Amino acid sequence: MVTQSINASPDITIFRGFRDTKNHVWSPYVNKLEARLRFAGVRYEIGVGSPKTAPRGKIPYIECRDLSTTSSSGKGEGSQPKVQLGDSTLITKTLTEWGVLTDLSRALDPSKRLQDMALIALLENKLSFYQTWERWVQNYYTMRDHVLWPIPYPIRIVVGLLAYRANTTMLNGQGTGRFTKEEIEQSMYEIWGAINVQLVMSRSSSKGGDEKPFWVLGGEEPTEADACLFGFIVSAWICTAGPKSHDTIKSFPVLLDYAGRIHDQYFPDYDKWTVQ
Incomplete structure (x- = not known):
């Protein structure tokens, strides 16, 4: 830790x-x-x-x-x-x-630092757009009512439509909105599949046993990519507006093992998700 x-x-x-x-x-x-x-x-x-x-x-x-x-x-x-x-x-x-947080990149060599940055970019500048499409386009009503929960229902309809329009315009300009449903889902699956292979390798070389966290780049301490990857795995698993992402995570058990170990060590005060 x-x-x-x-x-x-x-x-x-x-x-x-x-x-x-x-x-x-x-x-x-x-x-x-x-x-x-x-x-x-x-x-x-x-x-x-x-x-x-x-x-x-x-x-x-x-x-x-x-x-x-x-x-x-x-x-x-x-x-x-x-x-x-x-x-x-x-x-x-x-x-x-400010010295409040440790610099998790301090011990990385240039190659590992690049891998760390690349994984974050893959998640935040690629997968994030696919997830936005899945949630706001394919599962709009579930997403609207969860995210806009503070807004009274009659007004929520109007605000939700504005959010939908803003997201579809953004996705079309960014490029994701120009792909077919099958193309987007295949791209999401390929990203999670590649991460799955890396995590299997990292877990096999970990010295922490069967309970302690293991880290995506295979080191003994987390990197910035671990915080980001944990965030995306948990989000994809618990978000009911992303059923396809949920099913994909379920098909790669090492993803939940990775996130579950981090949760157990660092979030003992939080309720843990269930495997469905």
Whole structure:
């Protein structure tokens, strides 16, 4: 387990957009950020929040004390002003620069660092669009009612249609929306299949036994890619607006084994998903 001695607590609150407090959520980026903090042993609180109040207009975002050099210079601990940070990657980068999080890339050689970055890009810049298509186009009503839960039903219809239009326009411009259903599903399956092969290799070489977490690049500590991959596996498994992704995850048992071990060690206070 990776831990770090924190000299100054930033009093972090993660705004997740969902009202659940003892569960993982549908957003892979929320799950990713929580895993990243827990890998470093950093405590945080949970808030709901909304894209309207988010600094970059999206979930997740955090509120914490500003530990930047210019803010904390000459001030006592706890006197720094509160700031909001958005985007899971930029949040991690900022907290690492402040010394709150460990730098998980510090020990990687150039080849491993590239693999780490490539896997994250595959998940966030490829798979994420396929999942958005599955959830917002193929399973629109389930996605709408879950994500837009705070909005009263008559208004939710209008807001949902606006969200649908925004997502379909984005997917068409990005390119995913121009593929057929069969092409998108095949691409998703190929991505998870490739990750499955890598995890099988990593598990076989792990020294942690049958219960301790093993890491996607085969090292003895997690990397940034592990936080991201955990977030995407959990999201795909529990999101009822993504039944095809759920079935794909089920067809590769090592994916749930990988995520389950991380959950057991780092999220003992959260309810664990069931294998259906």
